[in-house]
Amino acid sequence: MDKKNNIHVRRLEENIFKSLMVFSTGAIVLALALILWTVIRKGLPHLSLGMLTQAPKSGYYLGKDGGILNAILGSLYLTGGAALLAILVSLPVVLYLNVYLKKGSPLAYIARFSFDILWGIPSIVYGAFGFTIMLLFGVKSSLLGGMIAVTFLIFPIMSRSMDEVVRMVPGELMDASYALGATKLETAFKVVVRQALPGISTAVLISFGRGIGDAASLIFTAGFTDSLPTSLLAPAATLPLAIFFQFGTPMPEVQGRAYASALTLTLIILVISVAARLLTRKFTKHVV
Numbered sequence: 001m002d003k004k005n006n007i008h009v010r011r012l013e014e015n016i017f018k019s020l021m022v023f024s025t026g027a028i029v030l031a032l033a034l035i036l037w038t039v040i041r042k043g044l045p046h047l048s049l050g051m052l053t054q055a056p057k058s059g060y061y062l063g064k065d066g067g068i069l070n071a072i073l074g075s076l077y078l079t080g081g082a083a084l085l086a087i088l089v090s091l092p093v094v095l096y097l098n099v100y101l102k103k104g105s106p107l108a109y110i111a112r113f114s115f116d117i118l119w120g121i122p123s124i125v126y127g128a129f130g131f132t133i134m135l136l137f138g139v140k141s142s143l144l145g146g147m148i149a150v151t152f153l154i155f156p157i158m159s160r161s162m163d164e165v166v167r168m169v170p171g172e173l174m175d176a177s178y179a180l181g182a183t184k185l186e187t188a189f190k191v192v193v194r195q196a197l198p199g200i201s202t203a204v205l206i207s208f209g210r211g212i213g214d215a216a217s218l219i220f221t222a223g224f225t226d227s228l229p230t231s232l233l234a235p236a237a238t239l240p241l242a243i244f245f246q247f248g249t250p251m252p253e254v255q256g257r258a259y260a261s262a263l264t265l266t267l268i269i270l271v272i273s274v275a276a277r278l279l280t281r282k283f284t285k286h287v288v
Helices: 001-048 049-053 067-100 107-120 123-137 143-164 169-181 186-211 239-247 251-282
Strands: none
Touching: 001 251, 049 067, 067 143, 067 186, 067 239, 067 251, 107 143, 123 143, 123 169, 123 239, 143 186, 169 186, 186 251, 239 251
């Protein structure tokens, strides 16, 4: 009798948690669908080729002609540069933690704990910190300043994501590499990076998506301009700030353009996500 009761209780628990998982998944999918529907429904009627290929003209934020090309290029330049800087710092740190340090090293524990803390810091704090660094070196609000702030923002995200992927590389592969006479540096780049490349690509994608959609860290660091980005030391417009400024006007036409800008940002992230998926599949073919 007790055995039947235990089986009944276990089945009940399984059904309860399965229902919770289905409900959570459905809620996430529904929220995503509602966001996409709202952006598409309100933004698509205002989206045009001219809006994507022109910079803002005089009076654009008052409903006159122009586009958001300056914000599109600014976002791509800024986030692309920040992602590159973050990779140059994150990858060596992650390889050092997993190849050069012993398992259970206190330094590795402190580094991972620090990444977790940095991941949770609000982006406005990174913007303030980046602005302080800019003042220290005499850098004005510019494309370079925005890159610095976004690099600080995505560095812990990229590092922690890469670290989790690299930790999944079988230790036997590294031992086999050492047995064949390879150095730790050769093992790190020819074995570990090769095996973890699909996951590393995903980590870069996550970080890029986080950076290109952030506005708080760019308010004081990147500035804003209606001109196309031509210099690292000149102010640069970004899509999140363009959306923010357009929503701030009382004119329905301009607010509609804000939804169109949001749709553009969503499509950019979608294209990058699809491209990353294709690259990941290609890289996975060469992984043991």
